[in-house]
Amino acid sequence: MTVLDQRRGLLLRILPPGLYAGRASKLVERSMLAYSRMWLVFVSGVLEPLFYLLAFQVGFGKLVGEVAGPDGRPMSYVAFVAPALLASSAMNGAIFDSTFNVFFKFRYARTYDAMLATPIGPLDIAIGEIGWAVLRGGLYAVAFFGVMLAMGLVTSPWAVLLIPVAVLVAFAFAAIGMACVTFLRSPSQFDLINLALMPLFLFSTTFYPLTVYPEALRIVVQVFPLYHGIELMRQLSVGALSWGMLGHLAYLVVLAAVGVWGAARRISHLLLR
Amino acid sequence: MVQAKALTKRFGEFEAVRGIDVEVRRGESFGFLGPNGAGKSSTMRMIACVSPRSDGDLKVLGLDPETDGPRIRARLGVVPQQDNLDVELSVRQNLQVYGRYFGLSRAQTRRKADELMEFAQLSDRADDEVEPLSGGMKRRLTIARSLVNEPELLLLDEPTTGLDPQARHLLWDRLFRLKAQGVTLIITTHYMDEAEQLCDRLVVMDGGRIVAEGSPAALIARYSTREVLELRFPPGHEVPPERLTDLAERAEVLPDRILLYTGSGETALEHVHARELRPLSTLVRRSTLEDVFLRLTGRTLVD
Numbered sequence: 001m002t003v004l005d006q007r008r009g010l011l012l013r014i015l016p017p018g019l020y021a022g023r024a025s026k027l028v029e030r031s032m033l034a035y036s037r038m039w040l041v042f043v044s045g046v047l048e049p050l051f052y053l054l055a056f057q058v059g060f061g062k063l064v065g066e067v068a069g070p071d072g073r074p075m076s077y078v079a080f081v082a083p084a085l086l087a088s089s090a091m092n093g094a095i096f097d098s099t100f101n102v103f104f105k106f107r108y109a110r111t112y113d114a115m116l117a118t119p120i121g122p123l124d125i126a127i128g129e130i131g132w133a134v135l136r137g138g139l140y141a142v143a144f145f146g147v148m149l150a151m152g153l154v155t156s157p158w159a160v161l162l163i164p165v166a167v168l169v170a171f172a173f174a175a176i177g178m179a180c181v182t183f184l185r186s187p188s189q190f191d192l193i194n195l196a197l198m199p200l201f202l203f204s205t206t207f208y209p210l211t212v213y214p215e216a217l218r219i220v221v222q223v224f225p226l227y228h229g230i231e232l233m234r235q236l237s238v239g240a241l242s243w244g245m246l247g248h249l250a251y252l253v254v255l256a257a258v259g260v261w262g263a264a265r266r267i268s269h270l271l272l273r
Numbered sequence: 274m275v276q277a278k279a280l281t282k283r284f285g286e287f288e289a290v291r292g293i294d295v296e297v298r299r300g301e302s303f304g305f306l307g308p309n310g311a312g313k314s315s316t317m318r319m320i321a322c323v324s325p326r327s328d329g330d331l332k333v334l335g336l337d338p339e340t341d342g343p344r345i346r347a348r349l350g351v352v353p354q355q356d357n358l359d360v361e362l363s364v365r366q367n368l369q370v371y372g373r374y375f376g377l378s379r380a381q382t383r384r385k386a387d388e389l390m391e392f393a394q395l396s397d398r399a400d401d402e403v404e405p406l407s408g409g410m411k412r413r414l415t416i417a418r419s420l421v422n423e424p425e426l427l428l429l430d431e432p433t434t435g436l437d438p439q440a441r442h443l444l445w446d447r448l449f450r451l452k453a454q455g456v457t458l459i460i461t462t463h464y465m466d467e468a469e470q471l472c473d474r475l476v477v478m479d480g481g482r483i484v485a486e487g488s489p490a491a492l493i494a495r496y497s498t499r500e501v502l503e504l505r506f507p508p509g510h511e512v513p514p515e516r517l518t519d520l521a522e523r524a525e526v527l528p529d530r531i532l533l534y535t536g537s538g539e540t541a542l543e544h545v546h547a548r549e550l551r552p553l554s555t556l557v558r559r560s561t562l563e564d565v566f567l568r569l570t571g572r573t574l575v576d
Contacts, residue, residue, distance in 0.1 A: 018322075018342035026373045033370060034361035110357035116323050117351040118374040118422075119343035272323055273284070 018272075019264065020123035027115070027128025028135065042139070045093060049144040052085050053078065053151060068209070070231075071240035079153045083162060083233035084206040086144045090137045090166040091226055092197070094174035097133035099181040099193055106182065112271055122267035126260050130174045137170025138163070156239030165236065169229040172252045175259020176225070182266035200226045205234075225255055274299050274334060274426050274457050275320055281328035282315045289315040291481035292329060299425075302448075302458040304475030306468045306562060308572070312481040313461035314354060317430050320459065321351050334426065347375060350424030350456075354431045356411045358403045358418070364390065365399045368418055375422040385421055392447065393417035409440030416447060427451065429460045433467060445470055465562035477566055484569045489562055496568045497560035498522055500538035504545065504552040505530045512550055520544050525567055534564070 035041065056078045069075035105111035112125055141163050148154050148162075177193070184190070204226035210218055221227050228248035235245060275297040282290040290312040297303045305313040318324035320333055322342040331338055333345045359367050365386050372382035390396045393413040398406065406414065412432065419427060432448070433441040448471060452458055462468050468475055469489045477485040477492070485492055502521070506512055514531060518524045520541045521533035535541045538557030545552065567573060 017340055021343050023374060023376065026370070029373060030359070030362070030370045033366050034359075109360050110353075110355065111359055113323075113353065114357040114359070114371070114418075115374060117321060117346060117349070117353070118371070119347045119376070120374050121343065272325070 015123065019121045019268070020127075021119045021121050022124070023120050024124045024127035024131060026120070027125060028132050031129075031132040042136075045136070045140045046143040049085060049089050049140070050147050052089075053082060053147055053153075056081050056085075057151060069238050069240070070209075070235045071238060073238075075155075075238060076153075078151070079155070079237070080234070081207060082148050082153045083237040084204075084230045086141060086148075086162060086166055087169050087226060087229040087233050088201050088204075088206060089144060090141055090169040091173045091200070091229070093137050093140050094133045094170035095177045095193065095197060097136060098130060098174040098177040100190070102129055102178050103181050103184060103187070103190075106267075106270075107185075112267060116271055122272065123260075123264040125267055126175075126178060126263040130171065130178060130260060130263070133174035134167055134171045137174070138167045141166035141170075154237070156237065158239040158241065159237045161236045162233050165229065165232050168249075168252050168256070169226075172225060172229075172255040172259065175256045175263060177259075179259050179262030179266060182263065182270060200224055205230050225251065228252055275303075275459070276332040277316075277320075277329065278331075279329035280316070280319065280326055280331055282312070282319060282324065283327040289481055290319070293476075293478075293481075293483050295476060295483070297426075297457065297459060299457055300455055301473045302452050302460065302471055304468045304472030305459070305461040305478055306463070306465065306472075306475050306566070307461075307478035308463055311478040313478055314430055316478075317428055317459070317461055321349060321428050322346050347422065348425050350419035350422065350427040352412075352415050352419045352427070352429040352432055354434070356415050358411060358414060360403050363400050363402060364395055364406070364414060367403060367414060368421055371418045372421040377421070382421070389417040389420055392420070392450075394443075407440070409436050409443065412436060412440070412444060413447065416444070420451075424456065426457045426459065429458065431461055431463070433462075433464070441467075465566070468562055475562075477562075477569060479566075479570045485565065492562060492565045493560045497564040498534040499536050499560060500534075501558055501560055501564060502533040502535060502538040502541045502545075503530050503556040503558070504533065504550075505554045506551075507553045510551075512552075516548070516550070517545070523568075527573070532564070532567075534560070 061076065061078045064077040066074045067077050067080050069080060115125060116122070144166075145163055180193070184192070203221060204224045205221065210221060213221060228251045232245055232248040235242065275295060277293060277295040279292040279294065280290060281288065281292050293316065305316060307313050315324065319326050319331060319338065322333065322338040322345050325339060334348055336345050338345055359370065362370060368386035368389055369382040372385055377385065390399055393416065395410060395414060395417070398410065403411065403414070416432070429448070433444055436444065448458065458471070460467070460471055472489060474488050475486070475492070476483045485496065487495065504517070514524055514526050517531060517533060521535040523534040525532040525534070533541050542555055542557060563573065
């Protein structure tokens with residue numbers, strides 16, 4: 001009780017009682033313990049982007065050569081694709097963590113029921129689980145950035161910001177993914193998630209600029225959340241800054257906030273009834 | 274510890290708990306006895322502050338679950354009906370991590386985990402995964418976990434359902450120890466022997482209502498006779514109950530046997546034999562809570 005009182009942060013004061021106890025970090029601690037036996041996951045997460053970039057450098061790079069960058073100047077195709085792959089891998093990692101793992105704990109292991117029997121509330125669970133996904137996403141982003149650096153794909157100091165943006169992309173997708181997964185009833189419905197991710201990965205200007213689409217389709221692509229992550233990163237990677245970047249940023253921040261709020265609400269709705 | 278007045282829980286149209294009054298005092302061991310679907314678990318979830326009440330008043334540890342949920346939960350221990358141990362963690366980690374959820378320091382959780390593994394007789398499995406543990410061990414670990422915050426009130430929902438007799442007795446023994454340490458226990462069960470063993474006082478629930486309240490002995494004295502004579506007749510040779518009812522204060526006819534409630538089962542049995550009736554088997558036994566439930570609801574507890 002005293003611990004609760006001492007830690008009364010801003011969130012604690014404005015939220016209804018029972019929703020948040022300020023203990024989200026304890027969930028991250030739990031995840032770290034649980035994953036300490038599964039360190040191979042990290043190895044694969046770090047190697048994946050390396051393989052991707054190598055494939056593009058050695059393979060596609062030979063065929064495509066140079067393309068026009070976000071600022072109009074020519075750049076190598078690998079350098080063009082690299083930030084987009086970083087955004088996509090941040091998305092994939094976050095979605096994996098916040099859907100498959102959350103679904104298992106939510107429907108089968110009843111891990112969250114056990115947590116809710118303690119002072120921990122639904123918002124702690126949402127923030128804690130999403131926080132872990134973000135932490136992992138951040139780690140992968142650092143590794144990816146390291147590979148980019150080593151391959152000479154980083155040409156602007158602004159590119160350092162790729163890492164925090166990757167973290168934001170991971171945050172937004174983890175949050176939305178967690179909110180969505182609470183609607184699933186059986187593991188077979190995970191195909192729905194794959195069905196949504198595939199076009200997102202392929203069509204969000206990952207491999208070519210928006211201008212290849214006819215006018216009508218551009219609007220559709222601009223609704224995709226991953227598009228905003230990719231645009232943001234691609235511009236940062238060459239240091240081509242613009243006011244439009246604030247729009248991309250706002251889109252992702254709103255997505256993250258809606259996701260956290262939605263996930264907490266769904267947990268309340270389903271487990272505290 | 275717990276005060277409920279006209280406590281009600283509705284799920285849509287369905288009324289799971291229909292206005293019950295309950296008072297649980299400090300240090301006692303209190304039971305909710307009833308068949309599946311009687312509203313026991315819904316009541317427990319409301320007390321555990323994980324299910325908002327639909328109507329009525331509820332105070333747990335003097336606080337209102339609606340406004341002080343986390344504060345109450347910090348002082349409760351909960352053993353749910355289905356084990357929800359963390360299968361991604363070891364036995365020891367389960368206890369430590371749970372302690373962290375309650376805001377304990379790392380040093381505290383380490384000490385507490387050792388102590389509780391000792392209590393639950395799981396010390397030699399400390400670093401094992403949870404999944405391969407036996408049902409009884411998982412149950413003991415769940416109970417150990419519920420004690421990590423040194424709760425004043427422990428809620429146990431069907432604690433021994435699905436366990437073999439040996440595992441049940443071991444568990445009961447641990448619960449007696451807790452009671453001796455002054456922990457207040459609230460137990461739901463559909464096993465009458467468990468209720469008789471563990472509860473100082475209990476309420477019998479049926480269809481969301483409380484149908485009787487008292488100590489096991491008082492309930493038996495009030496709603497049943499001292500002894501019961503059970504008669505089983507061979508199929509096809511059943512005896513019309515009217516030929517027996519005058520031998521007892523009361524008779525219950527079940528699908529497979531007739532129960533005669535009487536002060537002396539042996540005397541009644543002599544009369545049965547004197548009437549040249551040949552039951553397949555006979556049993557004279559003491560009345561139990563099962564008989565109380567049968568009397569109150571006309572049904573048996575465990576189908």
